[in-house]
Amino acid sequence: MLNNCKRLGNVLLEAGFLSHEQLNKAVSVQKKTGEPLRKVLIALDYITESKMTEILEFQLGVPYVTIGTLEISREIASAIPAILAERYQVIPIRKEGRTLTLAMVDPTNFFAIDDVRMASGCDIEPVMAAEREIMWAIRRSYGVQELVEKAVSKLKTDAAGTSTTAAELQFTDDAPVVSIVNSIISQAIKERASDIHIEPQDKLLRVRFRVDGVLREVVTFPRHTHAAIISRIKIMSEMDIAEKRLPQDGRIKVQEFGRDIDLRVSTLPTISGEKIVLRILDKQTVILDVNGLGFAAANLTVYRKLYSQSHGMVLATGPTGAGKTTTLYSTLTEISTPGKNVITVEDPVEYRLDGINQVQVNYKAGLTFSNGLRSILRQDPNVIMVGEIRDRETADIAVRAALTGHLVFSTLHTNDAPGAVIRLIDMGLEPFLVASAVLGIVAQRLVRVICPDCKQQYTPATESPEWHFLLANGFKDRPGLYRGVGCPRCSHTGYLGRMAIHEVMTVSPAVREAINRRVSSNILGNIAAAEGMEPMCQDGIAKAVSGLTTISEVMRVAYSGQE
Numbered sequence: 001m002l003n004n005c006k007r008l009g010n011v012l013l014e015a016g017f018l019s020h021e022q023l024n025k026a027v028s029v030q031k032k033t034g035e036p037l038r039k040v041l042i043a044l045d046y047i048t049e050s051k052m053t054e055i056l057e058f059q060l061g062v063p064y065v066t067i068g069t070l071e072i073s074r075e076i077a078s079a080i081p082a083i084l085a086e087r088y089q090v091i092p093i094r095k096e097g098r099t100l101t102l103a104m105v106d107p108t109n110f111f112a113i114d115d116v117r118m119a120s121g122c123d124i125e126p127v128m129a130a131e132r133e134i135m136w137a138i139r140r141s142y143g144v145q146e147l148v149e150k151a152v153s154k155l156k157t158d159a160a161g162t163s164t165t166a167a168e169l170q171f172t173d174d175a176p177v178v179s180i181v182n183s184i185i186s187q188a189i190k191e192r193a194s195d196i197h198i199e200p201q202d203k204l205l206r207v208r209f210r211v212d213g214v215l216r217e218v219v220t221f222p223r224h225t226h227a228a229i230i231s232r233i234k235i236m237s238e239m240d241i242a243e244k245r246l247p248q249d250g251r252i253k254v255q256e257f258g259r260d261i262d263l264r265v266s267t268l269p270t271i272s273g274e275k276i277v278l279r280i281l282d283k284q285t286v287i288l289d290v291n292g293l294g295f296a297a298a299n300l301t302v303y304r305k306l307y308s309q310s311h312g313m314v315l316a317t318g319p320t321g322a323g324k325t326t327t328l329y330s331t332l333t334e335i336s337t338p339g340k341n342v343i344t345v346e347d348p349v350e351y352r353l354d355g356i357n358q359v360q361v362n363y364k365a366g367l368t369f370s371n372g373l374r375s376i377l378r379q380d381p382n383v384i385m386v387g388e389i390r391d392r393e394t395a396d397i398a399v400r401a402a403l404t405g406h407l408v409f410s411t412l413h414t415n416d417a418p419g420a421v422i423r424l425i426d427m428g429l430e431p432f433l434v435a436s437a438v439l440g441i442v443a444q445r446l447v448r449v450i451c452p453d454c455k456q457q458y459t460p461a462t463e464s465p466e467w468h469f470l471l472a473n474g475f476k477d478r479p480g481l482y483r484g485v486g487c488p489r490c491s492h493t494g495y496l497g498r499m500a501i502h503e504v505m506t507v508s509p510a511v512r513e514a515i516n517r518r519v520s521s522n523i524l525g526n527i528a529a530a531e532g533m534e535p536m537c538q539d540g541i542a543k544a545v546s547g548l549t550t551i552s553e554v555m556r557v558a559y560s561g562q563e
Contacts, residue, residue, distance in 0.1 A: 008037050008108040012047065015055045022046050038106050053128060062107045062126055067093065067133040067488065072141055079120040082142035088112035091129075091137045098122050103129040103137070132453070136488035139190060177228045180221075181236070185263070185278070187218070189256045191491070194280055194321075198233070200226050200273035211491075212448045212498050213321065230267075230274050237265040245269055252278070259284055264348065283351050286326060288333045293326070294499035296539055298532075302504045303442060307331050307409075312439035313402035317412045317420040323446050323500050324411040325350060328385055331409065332356055341380055345372035346387035361387070369394040377401055386410040392428040399429060402437040416536065417441040417505035418524035421515055435515040440506045443536055445557040446498045447549045451490035455482050455547065466551040473541055482547040499548065501540040501558060505533050 009027070012018035018041070030040045041047050047055075057064050072093055077085075079092045079100055090112055094101035100122035104112065107126040117124050184207060188196045193209035200206075205221040221229070234241050237250030252263040264279040287293060295303060306314050314331075316324040329351060336342045336355050347361035347369065357379075359372050369386060370393040376384055377397075389395045389410050402408040412420045420441045424434045457480050460467040467478060484494025505511070505528045514527050529535065540554035 007110065008106060011059050011108060012041075012052070012055060015059055017047055017051065017055060036106060036109075049130075053130075056107060057128060060107060062128050064128045065093070065103060067091070067103060067129050067137050072137055074141060077137075077141035079122065080116050081119065082138070084115060084119055085138050085142060088115070089131060089134050089138075090116060091134050091141065092116075092120070093127070093137075095122070099125055101125045101127060103127050103134055105129070105131045105134055130488075132489040136491065139187065139491075177225075177232045180225075181229060181232045184219075185254060186256060188278075188280060189261060189282065192285065192497075196278040196280070198229065198276045198278075200270065200275065202272060205229065212493075212495055213446055214448070214493075226273055230276060233265060233276055233278070234267070237263070239265070239267065244274055264350075281350055286329070286351055288326075288330050288353075290330045290334050293323075293330055294543075295502055295504075296534070296542065299502050299504045299534065299539065302440070302506060303502075306440040306442075306504075306506065307335060307407070309407060309439055311402060311405045311407055313399065313408045313410070313437045314439050315410055315412055315420050315441045317414045317417060317441055317443045318445055319413060319415075321446070322444050323498075324444065325387070327442065327444065327500070328409050328411065329353060332383065332385060335383060335407075340382040342383040342385075343376045343379060343381045344385040344387065345369055345376060346385070370397055373397045373401070377406075381406060383407045384409070388412070389424075389427075395424055395427050395429055399424070399433050399437040403433070408437075414443070416521070416525065417443040417503050417533070418521045418528060419443075421507075421524060422521045425515075425518065431516050431518055435507065435512040438507050440504060442502055442504050444500045444502045445536065445540075446500055447540060447543070447553040447557055448495035449497045449499050449549055450482055450547065451484040451487060451494055451496040453489045453496075454484045454487035454494060456485055457482050457547075460551070465555065469551060469555055470541070473537065479545050481544060481551055483550050483552075495553075499543070501536055501543060501549075501554065503533060503536040503539060506531075 009018065009023040013020065013023060022044075026037060026040045026044060026046065029044070030037050033040065038052065041052070042049055053064060056062060070093055072091065076092050076095050079095065085091055088109060089105040091103050092100050093103050100116070100120050102113070102116055102124050104126050105128070107128055113124050113126060184196060188209050191209060191211055193211050195210040197208040197210070197215065198205065199208070200223070204223050205226045206217060207219045207221070208215045208217050231241050234248070234250070236252045239248045239250045247269065248267045250265045252265060254261050254263060262281040264281060266277050268275045290300070316327050318324050332342055332344070333353060341357070342355070343357040343359065345359040345361060349358045349360045352358065359376070361367055361369060361372060369388070369390060373384070373386060373394060374397060384401060384406055386394060386398050386408065387410070389398060389412055398408050398410055412423055414420045414423050420443070421434055421438065425431055459478050460470070460481055462478070466481065470479070484490060486492035486494050490496045507515070508531055510527055510531060511524065514524055537554065537558045540549070540558045541551070543549050544551045544554050
């Protein structure tokens with residue numbers, strides 16, 4: 001690796017864009033981190049990626065290509081194995097006779113060229129391409145579809161199209177079904193998916209990933225592979241293979257990219273067969289910092305005042321998958337100190353937090369939210385988090401805990417912040433208890449973030465739904481908006497990642513008095529807005545106008561009420 005580093009370093013030295021002192025420091029850092037020299041130089045701000053590409057192209061005479069505009073066939077990509085492509089960040093893009101054109105991030109990496117030459121049996125002609133484009137091409141070329149073609153035919157089935165014997169379910173590491181399942185999980189993690197859906201249809205088995213909150217189809221399998229794939233996942237998650245009539249739950253731990261990742265597995269009998277959903281719980285992708293949750297400055301100030309109190313209840317509300325638990329986890333991480341006893345009761349515990357006592361609900365054993373909460377109150381807690389308030393009993397205990405000197409956090413499923421108060425009253429709690437216990441409510445949704453690499457500004461057309469939406473929300477002039485046009489980095493979706501939009505309602509004296517009068521949710525919202533609460537829709541519009549998300553995303557999650 002050192003020789004390879006010196007080759008790249010010498011090119012930059014000769015071009016006058018790097019000093020010997022900088023090169024020596026970069027090589028020293030590279031030895032410690034194991035990162036390629038190219039990445040180390042960019043991280044140290046010695047050179048930009050675009051400048052390095054420009055220098056290498058000029059000094060070495062290696063052309064630069066844009067992979068996003070190319071059609072790379074699987075046959076050409078298969079000239080080298082996926083593990084080699086990922087290790088060296090290379091992808092074959094063309095083959096003419098015995099010459100293989102190889103797109104590379106670093107064309108000075110002669111080790112990569114030699115290994116590809118040996119693996120392919122071809123002469124190598126290197127070209128340069130952006131790292132994100134090469135990684136996108138690798139995902140497309142070496143995804144699960146390749147395994148479908150190679151492995152499906154090997155799966156033994158009987159005349160009815162299902163796995164025949166128990167012996168055939170004794171999966172070895174090189175069994176086709178093992179390769180298929182492992183590849184599905186690996187690809188989902190690479191693509192930042194939050195869920196994997198494996199769904200039997202009449203004539204096929206469909207696999208979909210939920211990425212940035214939106215499901216998209218990834219691959220389909222022949223229908224006869226269903227039993228083997230489902231059985232493999234059941235074995236991994238320690239479920240009963242023979243039970244196909246009742247839903248089951250399980251967990252899988254996998255290692256991917258050197259880190260441990262938990263998968264929460266759920267089966268559901270459908271009329272077409274068992275469907276499985278795997279929820280991917282990757283702690284490294286979870287934001288555990290309140291500052292990184294996307295709060296507007298004013299909302300963050302109000303929210304900090306809420307969770308800085310010594311007692312009372314703070315609620316997070318929104319639909320499933322709106323990031324409520326992440327918000328509370330981030331809050332608990334910030335307020336947890338050696339001087340505080342912080343305990344949670346959750347169903348399930350999604351991520352383990354250092355310094356916090358987490359309790360898993362177990363209905364079979366009789367440990368419910370309400371029972372768990374009663375036990376927690378005997379554990380001398382300062383801060384309590386109840387994963388979700390689902391019934392009157394849990395709500396009553398939580399409210400009384402908040403009134404007796406504890407800071408209580410919990411979640412509810414309501415459309416907005418005022419609705420959370422009404423929901424508690426509808427559960428049977430007295431309005432005066434709710435008004436006295438609740439400090440404030442955070443309502444939120446998740447919107448997709450515009451990909452920074454393909455973001456473009458545009459002006460909405462006068463007849464467009466976006467402009468009518470802005471008109472309805474007080475705009476008189478058409479602002480410059482932004483959208484992603486699609487690129488390899490975002491898999492041509494125009495979006496990369498998600499952020500939250502919020503509304504934060506404080507239970508002020510005026511709001512408290514209105515709660516005691518049992519006013520409607522709309523009136524309660526009007527009172528809160530008059531005191532400075534910014535509605536979620538307005539927070540979303542502000543983030544769209546500033547170029548963080550799109551108006552269509554705000555309309556999708558905050559206006560129509562859909563996720």
